[in-house]
Amino acid sequence: MKFKKVYVIDLMAIFTLLVYGEFKHFHYFTEINDINASIGTMSIFLLPLPFYSLAARFIDFMNKKSLECPVVLKIADANFEMQWGNHEPVNHVSKNQFSHMLHSQNDELESIITEMLMACRLKLNKKVVLKPVVVVKTEEYLTQLEKDRLTKIVSRSGALDVVHGQVNTTSADDLEGLQLRALF
Structure with a gap:
């Protein structure tokens, strides 16, 4: 059985609250003495765990929302x-070819993609904008090394995840590949 990290954090958070409450305040199972009080005091440092657990759940929920509306x-x-x-x-028209920028001018390519992402975010008219899942469609064939390099560039520009798709497929088909990758 495979546990998710979020469930482990939830269990640790509940256990921390129980330990803190028992040793510091309730004393149902332990006697009142200095050692138990000091254990309760030391467990104060673990009390932010429930908040981390809630934050992790919220972040997972928001990441699932970003899968529903990808950037192409x-x-x-x-x-x-x-x-x-x-x-x-x-739209953006560059003075250099994409293949030349991918091989030698990564900074220029990254700045172009970052500016385009910012322009797209401004058009959304939302208060909270998530990190998007970017579906990259190129007309020319890319090797695996070029795909990896392009993935790093797009990720540094502000993408949550990058999917390489075909020009003739829909974004939904490309995202299914991402969901299959998450299963393994």
């Missing part, structure tokens, strides 16, 4: 088009 990045030669959900796409 289409790259063709020097033309970049990024679209978040059903909103209007953001």
Whole structure:
């Protein structure tokens, strides 16, 4: 049986609250003495665990929400088009070819993708904007090393996860591949 980290943190948080309450205040199972009081005092440092558990649950919930509305990045030669959900796409035309930027000008490529993500976020009109899942679709064939390099660049630009898709497939099909990868 495979436990998730969140459940382990939940169990530790509940155990910490029980230990703190028993040794510091309740004394149902232990006597009142200095050792038990000091154990209760030391367990004060573990009391933030329940809040970490709640934060982890909230972050997982928000990450699942970001899977519902991916960002699609289409790259063709020097033309970049990024679209978040059903909103209007953001276009950028670079003076350098994509393959040249991928191999030698990573900083320029990262700045282009970051600016496009910021422009897409401004069009969302939401107060809280999540880190998006980016589906990258290129017209030219990329080797595995190039895909890894592009994944690192897009992740540094502010993406939660990166999926490489085909030009002729939908984003939903590409995201199914991401969900299958999460199962293994």
